[in-house]
Amino acid sequence: MAEEAKAKGNAAFSAGRFEEAIRFFSEAIDLAPTNHVLYSNRSAAYASLQRYSDALADAKKTVDLKPDWSKGYSRLGAAHLGLGNFEDAITTYKKGLELDPSNDALKSGLADAQAAAARSRGGPQASSPFENIFQGPDVWAKLTADPATRGYLQQPDFLKMLQDVQRNPNNINKYFSDPRMMQVLGVLLNVKLRTTTPEEMERDVPGMDSELKRQAEPEQKTRKEPEPEPEPMDIPDEEKEVRERKAEAQREKEAGNAAYKKKDFETAIQHYTKAIELDDEDISFITNRAAVYMEMGKYEDCIKDCDKAVDRGRELRSDFKMIAKALTRKGTALVKLAKCSKDYEPAIEAFQKALTEHRNPDTLKKLNDAQKAKKDLEQQEYFDPQIADEEREKGNEFFKQQKYPEAVRHYTEALRRNPQDPRVYSNRAACYTKLGALPEGLKDAEKCIELDPAFSKGYTRKGAVQFFMKEYDKALETYQEGLKHDPNNQELLDGVRRCVEQINKTNRGDISPEDLKERQAKAMHDPEIQNILSDPIMRQVLIDFQENPKAAQDHLKNPQVMHKIQKLVSAGIVQLR
Known part of the structure; x- marks a missing residue:
């Protein structure tokens, strides 16, 4: 929502609606208070309204948040210049140029500040009558706001021309033959100038000063009876109606956002619904209403809106991020409704689809959380100690028959039914040992001891695995640890004896060089x-x-x-x- 407010602020600024731009930028700052770009943009809007104190505060915040961003110093320098702090402006522009030596805006601002400082000290002043027209931090804002001159600022040759005039207003005489300069003069003078043809301009260059004065007079003075501007005829009525409806829809959305912030959810729903009725080509109205339903606990309504937003978004080929947002919101609502493990499946599917549209870290976390919750519930739902005992007994029967793979299968099912029974881990460890799967047997034996440290079978299983792995010293430690809990256990005592015998053989050199080498390795x-x-x-x-x-x-x-x-x-x- 901060990006949406920022985009609206940029659009308002470009159209010259600076108060509106400030409002949108302020809304964005409330949502993202550490975004340096938002303070920079609002500073520019304040400067355009000559509210330089406010512009200065925002520019300082920009530099504090992003001290290595050259544009922040451009904003700060402009605010100082507008307040008449010429030396501060010069210092600021120089700091910015240290970061970005080729930045034209900083160079131009520095030239303006130095010229203003020279004038304030009584230094030499330019004699051009256009000096004050091209000076000041609001020149660029005016040219950006006017549709007739906005495009010129994207043309490198025009930028060089304008910067040359700003550095030395006397040089304007070199550019009178360019109709773009005439248009710029009109915008900066707030008057409507007559645009001459290139041939007329070429003839009139020598006497251009007097001609400019004549053209610069407000048009109403040369007319006795001003005629009303004719209504534009190139826009069809139905297109005008569509534009008006879209504008009204945006106003409804903004009202809905304001109500949502105040937690007035019913009012927010009304505004978003009206926006949807006015403009069905902006799925953000639908996703916003879905967010309100989510807050109200109306998860079914939220899911319906999310599905509607996805379907309509695909029809319109909307931004994939918006579709991903709708799918993520749907998944979140489905999680809220989940009562059993199967209920998580559609939520997981929604999150996975969202990630195929846009890989968002928040969506990925929601997916992982849903998968874990599903697994935990599955385990809870499958838990049945009675069936676990039945499966353990079946495993014991197969073990007696030396059918170890079958025994492992039943022991594994018993653990799925009751994963906290140390006896089953002990029995399965014995099976794995018989099958020669020693690492698996060791793992089960350790889990058995973890669940019940006083259960002697766990130590005999672990010691046996270590003994077969020829880790006699470790096996000895395991048997000795078991004897602390059950001092008279014969299996543990026999294990100690076997380990000591093997260790003594090693000490006496009674083992083959191959076995010794294997043990050492x-x-x-x-x-x-x-x-x-x-x-x-x-x-x-x-x-x-x-x-x-x-x-x-x-x-x-x-x-x-x-x-x-x-x-x-x-x-x-x-x-x-």
Whole structure:
């Protein structure tokens, strides 16, 4: 909505309706208070009305928000110049030129400020009668506002001509043969000049000063009985009616926006509905009404309006961003209505369609939130502990029959029905171990321990997986941790015994070189082992074990060092003789 207000402000400014432009720019600033362009535009509008104090305040805000934007200094310099702060204007324009040395507007403004400062100090002054006409910050605003001269400002040769006259008003005599300069003079003098043909201008150049004075007199003085302007005949009545209806529709929309801000939703609906009736080629009226229905909790009405906006927008080939906005709004309303997981499906579809029109971060977040909410609801709806127990028992029967893939399938279904049962994770971990899927088995065993740290089966499953992966030191730690919760558990005690036997074999060198090499390679990928070996203190300890036995004995008295040595020995990295 801030962009819409800004666009209206720009249109009003271009048409010379500066008060209206200020109103729209102010509305946009309320919606987007950190947008530096809006303050810059409003500053220009204030300057066009010679309200230079207001223009100065907005220009300062522009520079504060965007200190590296040269146009902000152009606005600030113009405001200082209008207030007669010539030295401040000069300083400001120079700052802007430091950022953008080739900026013509800043160069022209600096020349104006320097000339004004020279005049204020009693310096040399131009003698041209047109000096004051081309000076001042409102020259560009006047030429931009007038339809007859607006297009000239897009022509590089004309811009050079105008800037030359601004720097030295005496040079205007060089450009009297150009009809564009005559048109500009008329606009700046607020009079209607007679436009001569190129042939007439060529003949009249030597005496142009007196001719200009004659032409510059208000036209009504040369007429005894002014005749009324004839009504334009080139616009059909039906086209005029369409334009009037569109203008009226925009006024209704603005009234609706004002009511919406005040939370007077019923009044806002009335204005938007009237706007839709007056102009059915602007889908923003429909999407705005949909937004009001959303605020009122009338989600079905909101969805209907969004569908209408999408269909009409496609017919009219409207901006894809507007269609995306309507689809996003529809998805939001559908989420509000969702009662079960299936209800999220049309909302997700609406968000996905919106993203194909325009990839908006807000829409993407809404899509992700809807997908997560759907998944959570699906889990809640599927939750059934009784069926989970039945599936677990089926899995146990297949496990006994050594049909491990079938057992995994039933255990997985049991977890879908009740994902918080540690027994099922333990049972499935055992299946994965039998199938040789050790990483999956380890993951399930760890989840089992996470859900119930006192459940000894979780430790036996995890220790068994680590043992089969030949990570005997880790398996030993797992079994020992389990014994803290269940000291007399025979499976855990047997696991400790097996791990100690394997570690002792390694220390005695009773394992094959291939097995030792494999264990060492695995250990070197263990972050804990890597940290031990990269520790400078531990590196010195290992050197002392080889070169200084007495120092090595002292190191073993340190419990932390001893623990790390044991880790290296268990991993097969260090062998004690």
